[in-house]
Amino acid sequence: MQEILNQYGFLIIQMTFAALMGLSMYLPLMAGQLSLASPGFYALGGYIAAILSTQQFAVERGQLFPLELLLLEMVIAGVVSGILAVIIGVPSLRLRGIYLALATIAFVEIVRVVPQNLEITGRAVGIFGIPQPFPGRTEFLGLQVNQQLSYGLIAFPLLIIVAFAIYRLERSRVGRAFAALREDELAAAAMGINPTYYKVLAFVLGAILAGMVGAISAHFINTWNPRQGVFDRSIEYLAFVIIGGSRTFVGPIMGGLLLTALPEALRALAGFQSLPTSLAQLLAESRFIIYGLLIAIGATFFPQGLISPNLFKRRKERKA
Amino acid sequence: MLEVMKATRLFGGLVAVNEVSFTIFPNEIFGLIGPNGAGKTTLFNLITGLTEVSRGEVLYKGSKISGLKPHQIASRGLSRTFQNIRLFGNLSALENVMISQHTRTSSGLLGGILGLPKARREERQVRDEAMTLLELVGLSDRAENEAKNFAYGDQRRLEIARALALKPELLLLDEPGAGMNTNEKAGLSDFIRQIRDQFNLTVLLIEHHVPLVMGLCDRIAVLNFGQLIALGTPESVQNDPAVIEAYLGDA
Numbered sequence: 001m002q003e004i005l006n007q008y009g010f011l012i013i014q015m016t017f018a019a020l021m022g023l024s025m026y027l028p029l030m031a032g033q034l035s036l037a038s039p040g041f042y043a044l045g046g047y048i049a050a051i052l053s054t055q056q057f058a059v060e061r062g063q064l065f066p067l068e069l070l071l072l073e074m075v076i077a078g079v080v081s082g083i084l085a086v087i088i089g090v091p092s093l094r095l096r097g098i099y100l101a102l103a104t105i106a107f108v109e110i111v112r113v114v115p116q117n118l119e120i121t122g123r124a125v126g127i128f129g130i131p132q133p134f135p136g137r138t139e140f141l142g143l144q145v146n147q148q149l150s151y152g153l154i155a156f157p158l159l160i161i162v163a164f165a166i167y168r169l170e171r172s173r174v175g176r177a178f179a180a181l182r183e184d185e186l187a188a189a190a191m192g193i194n195p196t197y198y199k200v201l202a203f204v205l206g207a208i209l210a211g212m213v214g215a216i217s218a219h220f221i222n223t224w225n226p227r228q229g230v231f232d233r234s235i236e237y238l239a240f241v242i243i244g245g246s247r248t249f250v251g252p253i254m255g256g257l258l259l260t261a262l263p264e265a266l267r268a269l270a271g272f273q274s275l276p277t278s279l280a281q282l283l284a285e286s287r288f289i290i291y292g293l294l295i296a297i298g299a300t301f302f303p304q305g306l307i308s309p310n311l312f313k314r315r316k317e318r319k320a
Numbered sequence: 321m322l323e324v325m326k327a328t329r330l331f332g333g334l335v336a337v338n339e340v341s342f343t344i345f346p347n348e349i350f351g352l353i354g355p356n357g358a359g360k361t362t363l364f365n366l367i368t369g370l371t372e373v374s375r376g377e378v379l380y381k382g383s384k385i386s387g388l389k390p391h392q393i394a395s396r397g398l399s400r401t402f403q404n405i406r407l408f409g410n411l412s413a414l415e416n417v418m419i420s421q422h423t424r425t426s427s428g429l430l431g432g433i434l435g436l437p438k439a440r441r442e443e444r445q446v447r448d449e450a451m452t453l454l455e456l457v458g459l460s461d462r463a464e465n466e467a468k469n470f471a472y473g474d475q476r477r478l479e480i481a482r483a484l485a486l487k488p489e490l491l492l493l494d495e496p497g498a499g500m501n502t503n504e505k506a507g508l509s510d511f512i513r514q515i516r517d518q519f520n521l522t523v524l525l526i527e528h529h530v531p532l533v534m535g536l537c538d539r540i541a542v543l544n545f546g547q548l549i550a551l552g553t554p555e556s557v558q559n560d561p562a563v564i565e566a567y568l569g570d571a
Contacts, residue, residue, distance in 0.1 A: 173442070174428065191422060
């Protein structure tokens with residue numbers, strides 16, 4: 001058990017981050033806004049953490065980075081992302097549907113290109129040697145946990161808290177305002193809901209989450225560069241939501257977990273020796289082809305995604 | 321209650337509503353009729369802010385509402401239904417009616433997520449009031465069903481319940497009887513009077529079905545090609561030569 005967990009530590013944490021990023025795409029979608037901005041805020045959060053931890057909070061070599069400072073970085077990344085999201089959101093959320101998606105792609109590109117040309121972000125090379133808050137081995141609940149899996153101490157509670165918060169949000173006044181906007185913006189406005197306010201709010205919530213995940217990711221992968229938040233990621237996160245399901249928060253979580261584990265599973269499949277080399281190579285390196293296929297197949301046969309609200313409803317009715 | 325003053329709306333070269341003026345008094349049931357394309361729905365949209373006036377003004381209780389955003393106008397107590405029903409289709413009937421209590425409630429993001437006592441109390445009240453309204457329109461037994469799965473007539477009634485949940489003082493109904501049979505329309509008249517009395521409403525309604533309008537409305541305004549051609553009691557409007565010409569054509 002311990003062996004397996006540690007062996008797949010990196011993947012488990014990556015899957016958790018992916019689920020969180022799926023949720024950060026899901027938040028604007030709750031209010032009907034197709035935003036692809038999450039990777040931009042993710043990159044921004046990562047840079048904030050990388051710069052703060054390597055340049056501001058001086059930690060001597062070989063020493064552990066204090067956990068409180070990591071949490072502080074996440075808060076700062078969240079706040080900065082949130083403020084930037086307000087500034088970007090107010091003008092760009094006047095756009096609808098595909099135009100909003102395009103505007104947010106432009107934002108993601110800006111966050112990619114600007115650090116490439118700034119000294120403080122290490123230009124194209126990026127920032128190296130981001131200090132680690134966890135030792136090589138930690139004892140947790142009687143398990144010997146390696147450095148990578150230790151990030152679960154932050155990532156797992158974060159995922160649980162965020163998922164629970166969204167669950168509660170969907171059953172509250174603000175969540176209903178989001179849902180009304182998603183269903184029919186004009187009718188929602190006629191019923192007294194301020195479209196701009198709630199669209200920006202949903203966008204900002206997604207940005208805060210993406211920024212926070214970026215901050216912890218920077219420590220997790222130890223280095224940060226302009227390749228972290230690119231347009232490919234937008235599509236990847238969008239796939240989490242579309243394939244997982246966009247009508248309940250469980251969808252993007254499942255999508256993030258499954259689709260992140262998928263390449264590993266494919267790689268394992270490719271490892272079988274009886275496979276022809278070309279097929280093995282395809283399985284090992286064709287993540288995006290398979291994502292593309294899954295999106296196309298998913299959109300055709302499961303338009304609501306793998307997890308739809310009716311899935312829960314029917315189960316409830318069956319019990320009744 | 322509501323004063324429309326020389327309201328005008330141009331769509332390109334088309335004058336959809338042309339210097340229309342009238343006043344609606346409190347507790348009145350005011351009918352708006354006219355042939356297809358006369359500008360009735362556009363006028364509704366001008367009053368509720370979904371379309372901006374090109375010229376003229378709309379006053380509600382003495383203060384100007386033209387130029388405000390739809391949600392601002394709604395929060396002042398104007399609520400409406402739509403000719404082509406615009407329910408939140410994928411949401412339950414209950415949620416539809418809960419949503420339009422938005423302006424009367426105040427729970428914020430944190431209150432809802434943390435489940436603070438005030439937010440929970442408010443949530444219960446909102447739910448109870450929504451159920452009461454669903455009972456009023458006879459849909460409480462299907463409160464959890466998705467709005468899009470309701471029959472046409474039921475959707476119309478659900479839309480009225482949703483509009484009432486805003487606790488409006490002025491209720492605008494855009495063809496509430498569309499798609500209903502004669503029996504249902506007769507019931508609708510009684511129902512509109514009932515909610516007018518129960519909630520102390522002023523009602524402005526668009527309707528094509530002449531017997532319904534004549535029997536229900538205190539006063540009627542007739543539009544044709546964007547212009548107000550008659551205004552008065554049902555009897556006077558019915559005998560107005562301009563109205564007869566608009567409906568029957570020039571003989």
